[in-house]
Amino acid sequence: TQLLEQSPQFLSIQEGENLTVYCNSSSVFSSLQWYRQEPGEGPVLLVTVVTGGEVKKLKRLTFQFGDARKDSSLHITAAQPGDTGLYLCAGAARNQGGSEKLVFGKGTKLTVNP
Amino acid sequence: DSGVTQTPKHLITATGQRVTLRCSPRSGDLSVYWYQQSLDQGLQFLIQYYNGEERAKGNILERFSAQQFPDLHSELNLSSLELGDSALYFCASSVGVRVPLNTEAFFGQGTRLTVV
Numbered sequence: 001t002q003l004l005e006q007s008p009q010f011l012s013i014q015e016g017e018n019l020t021v022y023c024n025s026s027s028v029f030s031s032l033q034w035y036r037q038e039p040g041e042g043p044v045l046l047v048t049v050v051t052g053g054e055v056k057k058l059k060r061l062t063f064q065f066g067d068a069r070k071d072s073s074l075h076i077t078a079a080q081p082g083d084t085g086l087y088l089c090a091g092a093a094r095n096q097g098g099s100e101k102l103v104f105g106k107g108t109k110l111t112v113n114p
Numbered sequence: 115d116s117g118v119t120q121t122p123k124h125l126i127t128a129t130g131q132r133v134t135l136r137c138s139p140r141s142g143d144l145s146v147y148w149y150q151q152s153l154d155q156g157l158q159f160l161i162q163y164y165n166g167e168e169r170a171k172g173n174i175l176e177r178f179s180a181q182q183f184p185d186l187h188s189e190l191n192l193s194s195l196e197l198g199d200s201a202l203y204f205c206a207s208s209v210g211v212r213v214p215l216n217t218e219a220f221f222g223q224g225t226r227l228t229v230v
Contacts, residue, residue, distance in 0.1 A: 040223065040224075041221075041223055041224075042116060042118070042204050042206070042220075042221025042222050042223055042224055043157070043204075043221050044116070044221070045218050045219065045220075048218075088156075088157065090157075101147075101159045101162065101170050101172055102147075102159060102219070103159065104149075104156055104157035104158075104159075105156065106155075106156035107156060107157075
């Protein structure tokens with residue numbers, strides 16, 4: 001069973017602070033995605049990283065895929081209250097037959113206080 | 115709005131009962147995925163359909179079943195319900211089969227099932 005461990009589980013910070021959340025596994029994934037989920041809504045895809053060592057930036061968010069494709073991090077610069085939400089990482093795991101399924105971590109619940 | 119529609123939004127039912135959750139994928143998407151989200155287990159993949167055929171199975175109990183109809187909408191049937199089945203059930207859709215390398219999965223707003 002492929003597991004993704006996310007840390008921290010909860011994070012409460014002040015507006016303007018920087019933060020990093022982590023997603024770790026003992027398994028190798030062909031790709032990794034980050035989602036943000038707000039209360040009452042489904043997860044929304046933020047980014048997909050595919051290559052080991054890859055870094056992608058989305059405005060104030062920086063995503064990194066580990067060289068061995070077992071871990072990833074999300075760094076937010078100058079956090080804003082609108083960044084509040086549950087951040088989920090998901091790794092692509094191969095099914096028999098060639099299709100893939102997404103294995104999700106339990107998420108990091110981020111609260112950014114004004 | 116992701117374009118994926120799930121009904122009902124909330125469902126309260128008693129133990130031992132059977133319920134059906136419905137999902138309409140985004141227009142043009144052929145793949146439908148079902149996930150269960152609970153506080154202690156996180157988001158768990160249940161099952162995937164592509165163009166009417168089952169493509170992948172995850173941690174889906176034998177009491178649960180799903181199907182995808184010719185118009186591509188999907189239903190998740192949950193029977194002999196137990197208290198522990200209380201959770202958010204999400205449907206997601208994508209154009210193709212190989213998520214995420216080729217396509218992005220769009221999630222519905224979910225159905226909150228409460229078993230009492």
